[in-house]
Amino acid sequence: MGAHSTAGTAHDGVGGADAAVDGVPGDGPAAAREDAPALTLRAIVRRFWRYTTGDRSKLMAAFLLMALATACDTYVVTMFARIVDGATVARSMDAVWPSAVEWMVLTAVGGLLSVLGGSLMVGAAERFVFRLRHDVFAHLQRLGPSFFSAHPTGDLISRLSTDIDGVEGLASSGIVTTIIAVGTAIAYASAAVLVRWQLAVIVVALAPLMWVTSRITGRFTRTAARVERAAAGEVGTSIQQSLQNLPIVQSYGTEHVESARLDHHGTVWWRARARESRLQMIYGPITTIIQSGALLAVLIAGAAFIASGELTVGGLFGFAAYLGYLYPPLSQLGSLHLTVTSASASCERLLEILDAEPEVRDAPGAADSPVAHGRVELRDVRYVYPGTESAGLDGVSLEVRPGQFVLVTGPSGAGKSTLTRMLLRFVDVQSGAILLDGVDVRDRTISSVRAAVTLLPQKPMLFDLTVRENIAYARPDASDDEIEAAARDAGALDFIRELPDGFDTVVGEDGASLSGGQRQRLAIARALLRTSPILVLDEPTTGLDAPTARAVLDPLRRLSGGRTTIVVSHDLTPARDADLVVVLDEGRVVQQGRHADLLTRRGVYADLWAAQQGHRPDDGSDAGSDDDLEPRTSRVPAAVLAAAASGSPRRGALRPTPAPTPAPTPRPVPPPRRRGPVPALVPDAVTNPLRLLALAAADAALTRPTALHPGASNASLRAPRDRKPGIVGSAPSAAPAPSPAAPPGRPAPAPAPAHAVPATTSGPRYTPTAMPVPGPRDPASGPTPASRPHPSSGPAPASRPHPSSGSSRHDGTSSPRRRTVADLVSGAPAGRSAHRRPDAETSSPR
Template sequence: MPVTTTGPLVAVGEEPGDEAESPTPWLSVREVLARFGPFVRPDRGRLLAALALLAAAAGCDTGVVVTFSSLVDDAVASGSTSSIWGVAALWAGLTLVGGLFTAAGGALLVRAAERVVYRLREATFAHLQRLGPTFHSRHSSGDLVARLTSDVDDVEALVSSGLVTTVVAIGTALCFTVAAFVVRWQLALVVLALMPLLWLATRIANRRTKAAARVERHAAGRVGAVVAQSLANLPLVQAYGTEAVESARLARHGERWRAARVRSGLISTVYQPVTGLLEGFGVLAVLVVGALLITSGQLTIGGLVGFAAFLGYLYPPLSQLGELNLLVTAAVASSERLAEILDARPDVTDRSGAVDAPARRGRLELRGVGFTYPDGGGAGVSGIDLTVSPGELVLVTGASGAGKSTLTRLLLRFFDPGRGAILLDGVDLRDRTLAAVRRSVTLLPQEPMLFDGTVAENIAYGTADATPLRIGEAARAASAEDFVLRLPDGYRTRLGEDGVSLSGGQRQRLAIARALLRGSPVLVLDEPTTGLDGPTAGAVLGPLRLLAQGRTTLLISHDLRMAPFADRIVVLDGGRVAAVGTHEELYRSSGAYHRLWAAQHPTRAAAPSAPALPAGRHAARPGTRPVVDRRARATARPSGGPR
């Protein structure tokens, strides 16, 4: 049974998580800033420098407007352009300096923002890898990918670059407002009278956008999940001719995503003309009042033109604040989805003072082990007592639902027992760190897992000190080198995602080579021959026997082809140990085991006997690496060998 878990079973066309938009509560902007602010702290210096530069640019823009007013008045008063060159030079200088400040501040802001995105994504991904089957069974991989990409970007737009932009926009608006009152307070009052209307338009748009943003982020995650699942199962989709079904699934979630995005887009589309209309009314009111002041001698033409220029600088930051408010709404929805990951607690954690050293011998003891899944699903175990010594191969078998997969998860500490204890070299697994346990136990999963890398990289995965020589030795021991050398670039051939170009037996042999290279004292073989035909399964049995030599080996399988070679066989039934013995003993005495054997070998009248793997005399010395016989004659690395 595979250790990895998929999502809960759902009807065709449904997705896990469809029953609720999100289990997370609404977060306020203050809570978001407090939660994600620590990711910004390392770049506070850059952000403050960007803020200072952008504020200086706003100051230069204020000076530009003031000099523009003087420029117009001097030209009108003198009737010639000769008297305006000094003011024009000042105007050009302020414009140039302001542009330089804007460019420098923007560059610092971009660098800081991308560093925040990197830290947030890295921290979220690291925590996601620590979460166990309980969390991952409730969330599809496509939705998690969406959270790690677009949701991270949205949160950054609020807590770092968005925050700086907001402060700059507020500062700029205040700066121009104060300057407007200094230049002509009567006209400034006209502009100020329109501010409540702008605030009201922004408030209404924000309220309507909030719900749409949450639906849009959730629907985006569901679209990603459908695409990821369909592509992962593309051979099945094509073989069954269900392309239309998958397209319908995508269309259903895509329709929700489209509707939410259309709703947000319409709000934004309406908001911009409304604010533009209010700004237009403001300019018209200023021109009317300004004309009246000019006719009464209280205002010059240059003063009116300069004040109109003020409006051209004042309204953009006000509009920007309104648009940022809509951006904040989307960022809050994304922050809730990231907080759900970061707040999730792993199924297992390290105890204080846990031993970080891996086991040396690998003696395994299960004492009254019991476990029930938190959600009540899955086959638990109860009262399991078992001891496996170094060099011993024990086959754990039973019907589906007997608890075999649960036992595998407990041995690797994906879960901890609810009752009893599992001891490794006399130390409770819970008293060892997770890293120490997983350095001590090597898993060979039911489905060989390969990465989009070279053959050598896949064999060396999980072994930091792997050398080309050891990689080649492990491949030869796993009977993999023959087909590896036939690949276009030998050990340097890229396998593609999940080794799609290899056969099942070839993928399994590479996985065996990876396990051989690790050399951990405890080995867990999880259904290693499932899905392989007779000849292919027979081809991997030899490498599996070699892999088991000298190690504490648990073979978790319903396939009994290796039963005659096991030192002992443990039969699980309903989560309990139903029988223990050798193949011959259980065939004669155990009804449960006899039925399992007969179901797989209906034409055999009796069980064939075979010598068990040697538990002591010919086994590799416990604690040593059984990967390679280092006394064998060294051979030159063949062409295409691992580098």
């Protein structure tokens, strides 16, 4: 794939875009699955049949009504011969009129029956899709971290929207068409046999040709459909990721890179889509040729029968009419095969979700009793993330008595967040055990464990709802007084009152209209509202400056009253209040005890404490906040530089921090020591001139952030263990490469997305000017071939642009709602509940 540089897209327009996807369909994630056995209609029906529960009697009634309608239509055709022969052979109109009346009445009845049957059927089909989406989503919510590491959000949204639409097309029109077509074909074929079996043989003999044609076309369609579905997922992913990281994209001026990435996937998508449609188009003319051949054969044979007196002209008319009625359903059956083939690519993507096993399940007979006291015990707990070598936790033992306040600390990547995940049973231990009130969490139901443990996650994770709804998320039945009390305890009441609509202010996606500290305090208020015996707080001061961190930690102490509280933090501020301090490193407990005792012992903790007293780095570790985007001019604190120089750099170590808080009692940094598996955090920076040089360069680069190319992120300075977990896709990581196509003297071309860049190239670290991206024709706006069997399967919504999306943001009066990333990815129209206030949206900085 290395040759498919999308940088070409940026310069060469459509031609470049075409070049970018040479080799499709052997490209992309679908490639690996092209040879997978096709999901047949039978397999699809078998897997999805259960979603018809509750509608099966309606389906039966619909089938019956349609069968009756077909019978009416079939009988009407017998009138052909009667009317023609009545007029021509008997030379009397007396026989004609009754037949004509019968004809009209039966046709009308048949039409009525088919409308009734069809509407029953369509209702059942749409409910089928509704249930399917419900189930896929419900199942998705039970899946664990490793599933989401492998499936980017944008792709999942695309599955739940576009792929569900694909199945909808099959269920609503596809299945209805099949039933009608099969019934009609059987009825007309039998009638034709009764009229004149010799002619019927000619007709039926040609039918298999249609079947073969559709099989062959279907085989090619399947490949195209799989590529198309996968590309639609990639389109969704790239839109979602770009929009989610928009502040970075805009501040680094890499809009063209993101557009090029979208164009790359968009080009794969439209090519596959067009290929699929073209293949389906071929099927039509071929069946027409087969049909005319059959008609000609019938005419010739019929003429011979008339000549020999075995058949009347009316008889031949009647027979030709059957033929006219018989072929459309046969042809529909053939194209249905193509529809099934296309939809099966969508079915496969939905089944991939439905077949994914949740990492954690309730054991049979698991206890559902509530955890009363909040005693937490870890016994030699070990957990290795699937697909990795290094252990998240490696033999951790710990005992926390009810009501104790425990601080778990350690460098980034030590396993602190993994510990919180295990306490909540997002994942289960691979060996050892975690006990709540003396009972193994695996012997409790997941819901009882989660009811007992309240998590304050590392990222605040707010919903695009009002402040009130966000707090009440913990307990929807909470009264306004309780919500206000929680906000007060969390230290959030003052800022909430200053918001334009107070508690009714909509906070934006992920709390976009709030500052990092405000978001965190809302999350704390939400946690406070939950009544559970155990509180787990993951990095509650992440990304906050020291005064804000203290403002956040104060209520935490209050809220921990009586409850078992486990605070996971690199910030040692709460240490003095803690009943127990646990130091983790590389998944192991390296020290534990009370703060004062640990200080008297020489070791990691004493080093960490000394370093923090001197510099109080608020290096946030994994999550950032909007505060981080504010320009800061301060230099990198010495402790952070030293840590980076030690060869165990931590994420965020290079993030500039505000001026260090002067320590009340500055302590000298103890000499570096290496004891056990723990690397000293403040080692030999001063003794290693090369490292000092590198650090000086990094420091200088930080004061001029624009000079750093986005591709040259801190990634290269990051320790291998320090990887962000969670919902991430194939994020770009490679440095930009110069396009080989760039003529000399021109500015360096737009850097290609990481996937298009050979890993070995090292490009210029600075891109002077953003080149305009003359992308390929917008795939979504292209004409959809008329032969597309299902109108519902129009251009993939995942890539449909919303021209209105940009204008709505600053228009507080006309637009009811700012679009969320998910809206844009799925192509869903903006909807808004009544409480949404336009002025709140305009305050959103996003």
